[in-house]
Amino acid sequence: MEVGVYHPDDELSASAVTSIEALVEETGLGVDAVLFSMPAERWPDGGLASAGESARAVAEIAETARRAADLGAGVLGVWPGADVLTGDAAVDDVDGGWARTSDALTEVGDLTGRLGLTLAVEYKPGQLIADAEDALRLVEDIDRAGVGVLVDTAHAFAAGEDVAALPARLGGRLAHVHLGDSSGDADADLPPGAEHDFAPFLAALASVGYQGVVSFDLYGAVVAGVATGAEASRQGLRHVRDALTRTAQ
16 A cells, blocks of 8 residues: 655554554555655645755655654655746746755655665656656765655656656666556546556566556546546556556467
8 A cells, every 4th residue: 555645743643553554454455655745735835945945844754754664664755746847836946946855855865764765756747856857867866775766657648758668767766656647637647548558658667677666646536526536446457457468468
């Protein structure tokens, strides 16, 4: 399972952790990953790239990392979604914002390394870390063995990327995968197969020997009322199973 977190004292409070642990016991599934999300509406003054907010962001991510390790997770994802390139919360100094983001995530990466976690940074079009090349440049700047890239396929499709080429391009820096679909809207988060055949991407993952976490990110589709979480997950799972069968033939 992947647990989404906006603030560690909410989604990973003592009572929430008790509920998660009960779910683990009930299902036999473990918590493989925790994602710390920083949407602009929750961070109106920016996040990691902001001179005024970066320290607070690091503190919240660090606390989330500690609680994720306690849950037995292996991956801590970070989506720095508040650091956008347009609008009221836009990064006003891209170069300075990049350096602050790199320094902040280096500090986080040192902590996650000590905790035995892999740090995976998620990119999205329209933000400071907008595509796979930005994300790869960032993790190379950070230069820590346990820091890599989180590829959300819906974001990659929206960015116009050759999604099937990403596993080979990122290589060992590919640390986590979100499966979602899109025809161009980075917020669509449609079930896999809604717009694209995922067989080439799944085959590409297999060809590079990827053994990391893969999870659905269908948030946008559920919030927009396209489908319930259960419906979207079933649709995506059907397509993924079919795609895996076809790639094995």
